[in-house]
Amino acid sequence: MNSAPVLKVSNLGKVFRAGGMFRAIGKDKQAVAEVSFDLHAGETLAIVGESGSGKSTSARLVMRLLSATSGQIFWDDTDVTSLSARALRPMRKHIQMVFQDPFASLNPRMKIWQSIAEGLRVHQPGLSTGARRERVAETMQLCGLDESGMDRYPHQFSGGQRQRIGIARALIVEPKVLVLDEPVSALDVSVQAQILNLLKDIQKKRGLAYLFISHDLSVVHHIADRIAVMFGGRVVEHGDADDVFSLPHHPYTQALLQARPITHPDERVVSAVPMGADEGLAESGCAFKPRCTYAKEDCSSFDNRLGDGGYACLHPLNLSKHA
């Protein structure tokens, strides 16, 4: 893509410091390290990984809900890494977030039109109530919600509808980037399909860029143009979605792909137990080493950096095609 990225992140890092009563005995936790990517209009970048991989922390850093320990974040071409909350406020309409649990993220005492319109209070404070309701109605339509429900309360909506409300709420300020943190993982399959279709639709209409955080590879394959796989706070593989799915280079990516659910009982393999222990990171060298079946001696001194090939591994898989 030729256009300038709408979101750019370089060498992002976050260390959670042991604090409070544990300061003396606690250990600092490097949650995210050296994460870099850019995102263009109309494009979807998925960040995948298991719990503790740093994917949600990355999303929160990008949103400036957490402040980074190192690295830089650009919204369009503005460096927002160290802007004050006050300076950031008017800029927040550039990038909005949709959360996993739509019920927990809606105020139960507010009518849903008020929840959806909240962002307008900040970004277009001059609008009259009538004009705000008008905008809410338009956005609800865009999200497949019946505008006649705008005076109802969150509990009167189903899970899928609530997630549509969550999306409408993010879209009302007309952002260029949407950060979606596991937006469909709390939903039933049939509802999940509706929301995924809706997201694709809106992206087509509005040219939005999506940063899609998920642990579900089937969902990701369906919606993403590019994929960044995170493990132990670092991106271990980054590339075009189809390439990553068909020819994963990092053993962890391969393990994730093999752990996908089968689609028919005929695909059952008796000994289909994925490699390694349940969990655990190496203290030094390649973080994935304790779980990796391909690990060799030299992995203990690996620096975990993402190379030019888009993978962080000394013994990458599936390379023959590119050799």
Place this chain on the structure above:
Amino acid sequence: MRHTAVMLEIRDLSLSVSIHGQAVEAVSSISLKLEPGRILGLVGESGCGKSLTAQSLLRLGEYQGVRRSAGDILLDGQSIFSMQDEVLRRMRGGKVAMIFQEPMTALNPVFSIGSQLTEVIRLHLHLDKAQAKARAISLLTDVGLQDAEVLLRQYPDALSGGMRQRVLIAMAMAADPDYIIADEPTTALDVSVQKRIIALLRGLQRERGLGLMLVTHDFGLVAEMCDDVAVMYAGQIVESGTVKAIFDQPAHPYTRALMECRPEVSEAGTSLPVIPGQVPTPGHWSPGCRFAARCPLATEECHAPVAPEAWSEGQHVARCLHVSEGL
């Protein structure tokens, strides 16, 4: 393997829940049979009544106002609803055990793993402390946990989600039950951990000839584990059969729609097939086919009650008048 086959059977069971003080039917006339050595998958979306059905096998719903309005559940020929408290207590965990979805909330955070596990063992098996501890260690080893002795002294917060789920499986196995009811046992876990828990459950089930009921919304898990499948929609079983029959030739339009909307079976980047409308909630069910309002094949006659075996092919049955048109 066991010598005597103990049967667990649900017969025409209807359950009602209390909504604003009124009894509303939530499960309608369900019949299911669990057999030793087989895994039955009970599949459906949220609100279809699958968890209520599963919990009723241990009479757990009663504490939340779930009432049996008709039918029965028979364990080895005896109605579990006629059991006295003491018999019921021994049945729970002793004959039929349960594994819950949330490994985070199913363990008590202020007791050590050892005390929670030996409590179950001693309650059911009348062992002394040392024997119970030995059994606890062997159970934890069976479920693939290392350093069991150290683990016994630890508290739940020191364990990862996968380890906690293994502990809960060990707890379910503690009194050597005939049946295990697992309600979404892998939903809260990471994908790679899911596969290992699946392998563990299958292994234990085969080794001990257990009967297992797996409650899930995930057809991937069903494909992976189950021998038989029952699909629930709005409080009824709409289709049942062997796992192969259900996957090779899903008969009910609802089953077919559910299978088609999975992102893993559709081409990347395309629009996913969807089911129009929503699952009707208890109290808002039509007297005829409950799926008719959302069904592409529905006709006038679907608005009258449809028999549970309106279509059948051997053991494969579906509550639908138009199966052949959809196939």
